[in-house]
Amino acid sequence: MNNTTCIFILGMNGSGTHMLADCLNNHPLIYIHSQEILTIPYYYYNVSKYGDLQNENNFNKLLKDFCNNPGFLSCNKWLPLEIPINFDDLEEKNLSQVVHVTFSFFASKVKKAIWGEHSPKYALFIPQLIDLFPKSKIIHLIRDGRDNAQSLKRRFGHNIYRTIFQWKTLIKKARSDGLSAGAERYFEIRYEDLTNSPEYCMKNICSFLGVPFDERVLNSKMPMYEAKVLSRQKGTIVPNYGKWRKSFTMPQIKKLEGIAGETLVNLGYETMFKTGNKDIGRIRLFFLKWLDKIHVLVLLVFKRKYSIYRVGNAIMTSLKQNKHYKY
Numbered sequence: 001m002n003n004t005t006c007i008f009i010l011g012m013n014g015s016g017t018h019m020l021a022d023c024l025n026n027h028p029l030i031y032i033h034s035q036e037i038l039t040i041p042y043y044y045y046n047v048s049k050y051g052d053l054q055n056e057n058n059f060n061k062l063l064k065d066f067c068n069n070p071g072f073l074s075c076n077k078w079l080p081l082e083i084p085i086n087f088d089d090l091e092e093k094n095l096s097q098v099v100h101v102t103f104s105f106f107a108s109k110v111k112k113a114i115w116g117e118h119s120p121k122y123a124l125f126i127p128q129l130i131d132l133f134p135k136s137k138i139i140h141l142i143r144d145g146r147d148n149a150q151s152l153k154r155r156f157g158h159n160i161y162r163t164i165f166q167w168k169t170l171i172k173k174a175r176s177d178g179l180s181a182g183a184e185r186y187f188e189i190r191y192e193d194l195t196n197s198p199e200y201c202m203k204n205i206c207s208f209l210g211v212p213f214d215e216r217v218l219n220s221k222m223p224m225y226e227a228k229v230l231s232r233q234k235g236t237i238v239p240n241y242g243k244w245r246k247s248f249t250m251p252q253i254k255k256l257e258g259i260a261g262e263t264l265v266n267l268g269y270e271t272m273f274k275t276g277n278k279d280i281g282r283i284r285l286f287f288l289k290w291l292d293k294i295h296v297l298v299l300l301v302f303k304r305k306y307s308i309y310r311v312g313n314a315i316m317t318s319l320k321q322n323k324h325y326k327y
Helices: 017-025 040-050 056-067 070-076 095-109 120-132 145-156 160-181 191-196 198-209 250-266 282-303 308-322
Strands: 006-010 030-032 114-117 137-142 186-190
Touching: 006 017, 006 030, 006 120, 017 030, 017 114, 017 137, 030 095, 040 056, 040 095, 040 120, 056 095, 070 095, 095 114, 095 120, 120 137, 120 160, 137 160, 137 191, 137 198, 145 160, 145 250, 145 282, 160 186, 160 250, 160 282, 186 191, 186 198, 191 198
Parallel strands: 006 114, 006 137, 030 114, 137 186
Antiparallel strands: none
């Protein structure tokens, strides 16, 4: 019997978490929400503001606020969610139940029993996720930090040195917390291994989740293609790594490896220069963080032409999550 109640797919942004989520969503038993929700840590630390959740009004207020998230609204035609519940019939009346009820609402629409989330930076909150969901399964997808930096620079204009510093910080915390969680709860896999041997890796992932392997999990609507195999491997997972070698200059690579080289080597990645573990100063990190945010905001408003309402929702969600994403 499968005791898995929910799945969290996490890792540094740009590590392939969206791709893996899309693949697992093809499994007949698993529903992975298509959008990142991001705010579970915020509610974990602020749930006391809602008072006693044994009170129906307090519980419904928390449920309404949690549902009022662009990640849910965008999957409901931007209409407020109306989740039918019978308060008296709920086994528990707490934050875990609020989160479970919301995701189960979407999972039930496609008749699936296990729900999942793929907000990447939940990697910083593994103990909190397990506290909320003791039977959850956590998959940590790890990608070469230099490719992470290349990806976020290309897509959002992010500073490559802040990105690899974030990558190093997140990797270290997630691996430490994952070790404490134990092999029954935490599963670690490299993006490069997944894209090189998708069937082998997906079988291991399904085994970890306690579900039978299904070939449909090898398909994704947003795989990373190579130009030479695009036409004959459409819809499949293919290798997509090492782009940092052509994207960065030698001085840039040297500096990147000076920041996170030790972590790269510990994860089995080859480096070109003497490895280091140099941190970025707090003042410079603060400046780079807000510069990255400005780049993203410009992209949202001017290039993707999102409505002011949707951008506003995204900003409010960001403000809620960032209070607890400190690096």
